[in-house]
Amino acid sequence: MAAQRLGKRVLSKLQAPSRARGPGGSPGGLQKRHARVTVKYDRRELQRRLDVEKWIDGRLEELYRGREADMPDEVNIDELLELDSEEERSWKVQGLLKSCTNPIEDFIQELLTKLRGLHKQPGLRQPSPSDEGSPRPLQDRAPTAPP
Secondary structure: OHHHHHHHHHHHHHHOOOOOEOHHHOEOOOOOOOOOOOOOOOHHHHHHHHHHHHHHHHHHHHHOOOOHHHOOOOOOHHHHHHOOOHHHHHHHHHHHOOOOOOOOHHHHHHHHHHHHOOOOOOOOOOOOHHHOOOOOOHHHOOOOOOO
16 A cells, blocks of 8 residues: 555656756756746737728629639739739739739729728738849848958
């Protein structure tokens, strides 16, 4: 009976997370650290952008049904938001969709309406195929060694 109690104590110590410290006082063994994740961007804004992107993808699939090879690679929301007026945005989208044989006017008007509620997020912008020849923003550049 005493052996069983001793066995349970040893077993419970083996199963419990280690409280030993590793080199430099850092937690070691099986102990888990709980990290906090901070959110730099407003979740609602990110969700709205995601919803607009999904809407764009769905509508492009409808407009280019049967001609998917002609569909533009992307409609970059940030590029559109950088333009000064809705007229410029409309021209940009018309240029992207020039290969579409279906009417695009309703799509463009709905897109412009959806863009009114969004804000440019430079930290989230990914380079688009049209950015290949243009310089990247300073924050995106990798440090280089002096010559």
